[in-house]
Amino acid sequence: MLTAGLPFPLGATPSPQGINFALAAPRATRVELCLFDRSGTGEQQRIPLPTCTDGVWHGHFAGAGPGLVYGYRVHGPWAPHDGLRFNPAKLLLDPYAREIVGRYDGSDLFLGHVPGEPTRRDSRDNGAVALKGRVAAPLAARQDAKPRIAAADRVLYELHVRGQTRLHPDVPADLRGSYAGLAEPAVLDHLQRLGATTLSLMPVQHRADEERLLKMGLSNYWGYTTIGWFAPEARYWSGRPGTTPASEFRAMADAIHARGMELVIDVVYNHSAETDEFGPTLSLRGIDNTLYYHLRADDRARYENWTGCGNCLNFAEPRVVQLATDSLRHWVTELGVDGFRFDLAPVLARRAGGDFDPRAPLLAAIAQDPVLSHALLIAEPWDIGPGGYRVGEFPPGWLEWNDRYRDTQRSFWLGHGAVPGDFAHRFTASSRQFRHDGRAPTASVNFVTAHDGFTLRDLVSYEERHNLANGENNRDGSSHNLSRNGGVEGETDDPAVNALRARLQRVLLAALLLSQGTPMLLAGDEIGHTQQGNNNAYCQDNATTWLDWAHADAALQDFVTRTLALRREAAPLRSNRWWPAEPTAADPLHWLTPEGTPMTSADWERRDRSALMVLFDAPHDVAGAVAWLVLVQAGHAAVEFTLPPGPWRRRLASDDDTAPPRRLDARETLANASLWLAQRVQDDDAGATLN
Template structure:
């Protein structure tokens, strides 16, 4: 061995061998431990002597890809000072490209004595510890990120395993894997729908919480990351000649070959090491005080703005470096086109805990020549102080807009939102997003997402049914704004089923025809149910796996029609804010009362009628578009604007012929319905 170099961090293979580098500035000594191919037997332990700016490093000239290794890091044990070094615990390299082993919740992973958290546990866990395997780099991903025009983008939030675990057209050996998701039958379905962008739920290597493991469950959603460079091995098919990384890259290439984008959900706000009583897997043992936000009043405790036990401290340059290097790796080597950042305000909290829209990570991404060009999506809330930051991320970022969700549910299902609030959200929530030169597409509109009811369940359950999660039905939101239409759960009552269908269709129409960036939840287009579980994060079973044998082809066709209509109707997906008065010769947005006149103050304030006409009036020869809606409980008669109008879509099934149909000057809309027409 020789000294090697302090950069790049992690294990880097080259013709000169493998260079190892670990950032642990507060450590007193570091040992590199080499294992057999299975990772079960430690074969050699090498004490590093070179240290540069807090990075310990060495090169092994004879090492090659395939080598399995881990770290032992020495230093003081003083939890009250935030120091938790314990060389008895083998540690996973945070830069690991491939991970060997799986955390099973054993107390042997605890850095502290199980009976006395103030004392260091001296038992060695090397035989079962998570380890890294040295990998050869993949070929560089071709450029071309953000392939889809902003106004054309349609997101589809999907779980790699759940999408194909029961898919009859996917070979059994590939179901639930990256390779399964890349199968032509799967991508054909998404293309027929009109989806442009797959948004994968977390695919970085995770470690399940010990509480779930004790219940025989797992963190199915994946928001428990421990390996930020490594694709989750549980989604690898294991096909000979492939690796988790190469199979994921093949998925990215297959998506790109269809002209679509691939976005992944990333979890940099916390790690799977959880709170002060959690396991020592990696960062906690490498340099706890460096990597985590600790409470100033007691540094044995962690800030918990995530609800998951800890928060990574991106105010520290080395932690920022870890995240930036990880992001670049997923783009340049694994081929993704963007990221959805879980609990994003945590990433922009400084050492004082305050959110800063010019925080180091946001500034670093903005100036990075690679990352500044990819799709950036924030989940704009956490549970810390002042944690709700909708609309406050920088220009260029998109954000999940839960206000769109809540207003649409309240307007159509509860009668709790007025027509003015509906109109505001229909046109991309300008009060939140029309700042800092941001465009309407910054608002990611959704009715349902992984966290909450599916669309079918939203209209079948008034209460959550989460007993299977093992928390006494206390977990998950109790504020769902759902409506069971008279029966809780499944029913064969034709009147109830008709109402549910009508509401599903109108909610999908509003979602996919509103200004902004729409996001579909995978399975809503086929009628997927989780049987009332609105927090199925730990259900890796038929609860969450899409049941393709029971898919609703009529609903799938309806979603495809909606997205085709969105592509055809340019004003509905405008990337510019609508002015109060349109310039001469430009399309104008006009709000009309059912009687045909421009909406007046008294029309907006009426509490007895939830009906509106939205006219996108274009100069000839461009077509004008008209959206009519009625969210009330009674029929409403509309007088159409002058012109020859042709119906293009009706959310109420009885009035929705497959072909375009001419409309009379007056039209009656039944309750909970929407129509679209054009000249």
């Protein structure tokens, strides 16, 4: 019934003549294509793939078309001590499937081994409940032109598709929590008005939740348990007639592009949802375990676990590099994304022995790829393996999450010991980490909060994590948060405490959004979202993580909007050139004490007074250039500042978000936790028009 077909492309590829099936499984002895009814529960045919070419099993099914539901049974030896885990009783998902049918339920029927006996192959058939692929019709050719935001203008906004829209009052009820809901005008209006340029979606590739969570009635809400790298997660599909998860995702991407915004997705290639040696056999483990995973050299029945999730994909293998690059191109060319944030990215650059190498095969393949080399590439530059902390070590062209920026800002503003020199280094894009090999300041992705940790409101409301709902006895999540609760743990009616918390949120946001580099906002921080102190809400698909639009802090939202507008106006603050250590005519950046004198070595290290001024003077050779002044005061007592020659008009005051712009005096006093931004004007009348 199947003819030989072709060993490329991998996956199930429809054409007017039929469907070509190709699966890379070089150590398999036999591969069977299994066809199911539309529901995916009834197996109708089992057909051997007739040909194996260079380790790729393939065959052509004449006359077949999109909609066909299928999986594979892969035969070979069962020898876990040698890393071989073939078990044809377990139906396997094609890793190249564009659409996935079914959902992993955590039952032991998915285990390749006998429950409790990991050396024995389990003979129970799981075909009726296994994950399967559905052959997808090609999407229509893309028509829209993708926007490309200038690096210095980019503002990232990290969000969760479901959490962003699940409680949004202006999203139709049947679209809440879906790709279509995120594309709704009311949702995009808010983001565009705010000033976000680049939406960074938490994982949207198809996932399988961990058995442990499923047994507790929970799910991996964040989505870092990928099992289908080509398929959009069906849980975020509205199910509207005439659409598929892929078509709805693409329509969402088009709607985002129509607003002039970019779309980035968080991708998980460092590990799969098959977890450790006691986990389920869903796809790669049963297709060719020794090909796809890093196995322990001392015991090949076990997996290297540099991710903390049980396994690591082996990017020393060309076929694994191909799986990643083929799927990345699919998301760019077919589904419309503009870039990727790579979870635990050092795993992707580890050689066969585990050493990190910025010239590793996957990174080299991306760098030369005609599609991927133009995508926005963002690394989470750490994993838990040996030498896994690699901030600043990714190649030119990559941006990196900068957790040192996060920790310094928290420490500086919340009273945990950072000195002015620490603040200044991070405020100007962390040159010690990123100024090499021609990299620009925008390589540093600056953030104060992200999905992993406290929200901004919780950062200033809790000093301890409150994660009991996660079912791990409050042991999960970081215990090192550099937070401050203002004297009361959690929610309070005390007006003084709440005023302090509001003030701290504003100053942290102001520092973030006016720093050099690429700022990243966590969704909901601009409206005061709380997770009630849960700093690891990865398994909370409920009101804990869904943004509470009904109680949005309108004043804080307005403050963020105004601050981002000032960032766009104040070009020196978002310069994509490194500022020199000493001021020059072309780059007249001055670091000043509150007294108006140049900062000295002793001033940078002062722990008794965290106050300084940053003067971005107007270059002499740039017509129309405007000088800007940032006043920073994080100390415990009020500090008087002697301003540089003016006149100056204050444009932003984090300590008083309702104060209108005003002319500054030659001396001004700033209270604790204050950041002001001022602009030099020609006269008071000119300044009066500014807002």
